[in-house]
Amino acid sequence: MILFVNDSNAVDLADKLRDQGLQVTAQRIAVMEALAGNPHATAEDITETVRNKLGSISRQAVYDTLGVFVEKNLLRRIQPAGSVARYEDRVGDNHHHLVCRGCDLMYDIDCAVGATPCLTADDDHGFLIDEAEVVHWGLCPACQT
């Protein structure tokens, strides 16, 4: 399949994949691009966006691709309670999320308490902790009425 060789953004993404030892395919580029334009997209959102661009992609390819990207730390998978899994391409900064209980609207937020907030638990029970995930729950302006 022909890649979009004149699309400089796609070329950047291709390098990013090769850096991780991943093969470069049109599907993978398209998945990455779908997320660039829509942080917090669901697997279904991404599938639809990619189909609009490439014509078709299988559900399995989307899940495989997302899985590999998450594993390679190119994407972060988040899944607030009661919601389906969502993906975002903002990785490596341990930012947190603000989620509306009414409509699932979601914003990124930086942590309130310094750089690595709450990262040290009071009693770690011998665990090797690698992440402290913070979700702020509330109602967005529209859902408050």
Next chain:
Amino acid sequence: MILFVNDSNAVDLADKLRDQGLQVTAQRIAVMEALAGNPHATAEDITETVRNKLGSISRQAVYDTLGVFVEKNLLRRIQPAGSVARYEDRVGDNHHHLVCRGCDLMYDIDCAVGATPCLTADDDHGFLIDEAEVVHWGLCPACQT
């Protein structure tokens, strides 16, 4: 159906339900008791425990009961990413959780940073925030090997 009227614990629970304007049924008491002995139980765990005690209960009754209890704030529902929903009867203290990525083992932990940790977001986007949920992810001692 006969309640366990000689079980003082069940009587306490019955009062708790009445306080919330809920009808008292053997099923509800049993669900509550199942959670007392097993925090972070799944709906399936609870169903099994209740069946051992009462003989039988429908899946729907379990979900209904859990839903009502959560709504009345008698239980808290938690659902770490990638896990099924779990329920706990420790409510009202905004404690957090420590979850093993390997085996889903889960501990309660108190917050490291004061009483209402991270409860103020940097930028709340106009949201009415009512909870800051913190999940510490890591590997338990057994899964580190």
Next chain:
DNA sequence: ACAGATTCTGGACTAGGTCAAGAACTTGGC
């Protein structure tokens, strides 16, 4: 004890995601 409200049962259904096997594609070495 009764009527009305609430709850329970059983069974069908849904959504999000996974599994498996074979076809198609990408890549590095010639």
Next chain:
DNA sequence: GCCAAGTTCTTGACCTAGTCCAGAATCTGT
């Protein structure tokens, strides 16, 4: 440029947690 080997994509079946529905059973205040 071409080929073999390894990786990725497609198709289609399957699984699980949870929800919906309607009718039967149970609980509560009077």
